[in-house]
Amino acid sequence: MFKKLRGMFSNDLSIDLGTANTLIYVRDRGIVLNEPSVVSIRIHNGVKTVTAVGADAKRMLGRTPGNITAIRPLKDGVIADFQVTEKMLQHFIHKVHENSFIRPSPRVLVCVPCKSTQVERRAIRESVMGAGAREVRLIEEPMAAAIGAGLPVDQASGSMVVDIGGGTTEIAIISLNGVVYSESVRLGGDRFDEAITTHVRRNYGSLIGDATAERIKKEIGCAYASKTIREIDVRGRNLAEGVPRSFTLNSDEILEALQEPLSSIVQAVKSALEQSPPELASDIAESGLVLTGGGALLRDLDKLLSEETGLPVIVADDPLTCVARGGGKAMELMDTHALDLLTVD
């Protein structure tokens, strides 16, 4: 009963619990938190304490002394470390209720990968409950992404959404508020970073960190060959000489490095199109598919998919926040039964 009373002073939240970033959308306030899903933990005398969460912790990634570990508690879109995820969520929920003098107890809508198992969903649900929520609803990520992108999900026409996140790529065909076909590929932005790191090690004999790889991807990464070549100077530790060295990378070689994960995504999209019912396939062929998620920001990815599939491909507005915004829009239906159509167990 007290939880319910406390809940009246808490805002309803929609959380996009992503591998790379966690976004929180608050009803009537929009997106209020967008922080990396990173927690740094100090181990002192065998006791673990959380030292930093989010952006602060991300700055520590790869730069920590022995007694501090900066970890990402989610892997491939699902929880890898239950307790740390709970702590992280607790921190984020408190952060969005900073001005509240009563302990928050919000209703929370969490986006989960569509191919996550019951065990993984339960872990997410219990983790959010442990972080102080009084009610947890789960919605499939592509559904939230489609709503966030503004697709006509409630109509009897097929809409296809490809959400490329940090850990997973979700592909779904949606019609009449339901997912007709969904596929989750466990590769995303992180795999692009890994591919760049591997490429640099192989071709330059140098080791670069995750943060540097991400910077390379954001600045010169592209998915389709173009006439303009961009370059970037990076520094890494030379494996042979053991000292840091500087070298220049260009967009063409990054395109080459990204070929493998990109072709996997293209394959998954093609496979989804192959398996969709003909009427919906025809709708999609006419209107096109929509790209959301951070991966959609990779230059010319829409062009690549468009050329490969022969369909118009559209990048949603502000693709990074699509899932959280979609969750927020779905949450507005929380008091009605309409939400039951959208959520999953």
Added chain:
Amino acid sequence: MTDTPQQTQREHSGASPGTMLREAREAANLTHAAVGEALHLTAHYIRSLENDDYNKLPGLIFVKGYLKSYGRFLKLDVDALLALYEQRVQEMPAVKNQTLAGNYTRKRNDQAIGWAIAATLVILLGLGAGWWFVGREEKVTTTSTQIQLHTTQASTAATGNSDIASERDSSTREDQPAGNETTDAAATADSPTAPTQTSAPAPQPAAASSNTPAGVPVGQPATPAAPANPAGKISVTPSPSGGRQINLLGPGPDQLLLNFASNSWVEVDDETGKRLYAEMMHTSDVLLVKGRAPFQVLLGDARKVSVNFNDAPIDIRGSIRTDTTARLTLANPGNSAPSLAENPVVNVQRTAGLSH
């Protein structure tokens, strides 16, 4: 595309994104079909875009995407194109807007309810606390008055019995409340059945006392019968045998004298059933009742009590029941010897109530 100053002016003044696209396409010498093929769009979508007929297109998000890719294909300024488009959309409210939020715009009022409940709770708590404090103060005042009353009465009683108290140490008992008196009586009773007998009648005097305006505690030996016998006079003097002699002097010629050789409960009622006296008597105590016969007497331990009625000893052995109690009716029919009669009805009731 080569922008002439005239074109630019037209674009920025009243032109729509459609006309901008069409002019660029015609300048590039492309057909609808060619553009459609390049963008993987059907020709009628291209025509709809150029005619600004967005209702024929799947949805706003798609229109925006198509415009972006079309603009990029024709190497137009995509931002300017989209700005024009946004302007156009705002002018055309009839354009399909298939978003969930459009269908459900509900204002949340949970928080208002929350604050209302909190305010109500605070007010209720305040009222409750106020009531409690006020009630407590009143109670304290009443209690102190009662304590004062008790002290006065106890001191009066103690003064009256000062000589007895020195001998019998009864003054300690006098200060004890009625409940303790019963316990005391039970503890000091000789016979094993006595506690049962004595504990049962005890509430009666207490009940009687509650009706009295003064609220005098009944258990106090000096004043127990006072409320029960307002007409009579009670006095306590030391008896020759060393105990107390309690004199109950009412109007009437008859006299009842009870000598207690052991602790025993006693009840004396007058002819109307009015309780004259009821108390636990102790060894060597004497009870003298003057009044109008018949008296109804209940003795808790009748074996150790000798009864004198109008100066004549009365043999009560026949009336003693197995539980050592006796219920006597001492009447004075004319000048003849006092008769001894039992009240069978009462006996049955008492037996039923007390023996087990």
